[in-house]
Amino acid sequence: MILRFRRHHFLCSLGFQGKGYSEAFTANMDAVVNGRLRAPQGAAEEIEVVAGADAICAPCPERRGEGCAKQARIDRLDAAHGAALGLAPGDRISWGDALARIRARVQPGDLARICKGCGWLELGLCEAALGQLHAGEG
Numbered sequence: 001m002i003l004r005f006r007r008h009h010f011l012c013s014l015g016f017q018g019k020g021y022s023e024a025f026t027a028n029m030d031a032v033v034n035g036r037l038r039a040p041q042g043a044a045e046e047i048e049v050v051a052g053a054d055a056i057c058a059p060c061p062e063r064r065g066e067g068c069a070k071q072a073r074i075d076r077l078d079a080a081h082g083a084a085l086g087l088a089p090g091d092r093i094s095w096g097d098a099l100a101r102i103r104a105r106v107q108p109g110d111l112a113r114i115c116k117g118c119g120w121l122e123l124g125l126c127e128a129a130l131g132q133l134h135a136g137e138g
């Protein structure tokens with residue numbers, strides 16, 4: 001089944017290191033990221049960009065139907081990441097092409113701006129993953 005991602009979850013998936021908002025959230029994200037995107041054929045995974053709750057949001061304790069308890073912050077992240085990546089709801093892109101797009105359009109250090117307000121930013125895991133992608137290790 002095709003994956004559905006809201007705009008800011010492309011970079012969150014790149015940076016995922018097994019941490020999440022709850023046990024169920026983390027297990028689901030592990031299945032999506034490690035089970036599909038980082039699998040041997042993961043680059044070919046097709047992803048549809050959506051405006052609301054997606055494959056990663058599904059078991060999140062903050063999800064409220066198609067929305068989020070932190071909607072304003074999520075909207076801001078989606079807008080910033082969508083602008084950075086040139087992606088809008090309704091677009092389709094493979095994970096491999098998404099990685100190429102991240103590499104071309106998001107430079108090391110950019111997350112401090114486009115991820116502003118995200119609680120995971122200060123851990124540095126996402127910035128480290130972005131650096132590895134640029135170094136050709138992603």
Ligand code: SF4
Nearest residue numbers: 011012115118121126
């Ligand atoms: S800092 Fe937050 S919004 Fe940015 S990529 Fe990481 S988890 Fe996603």
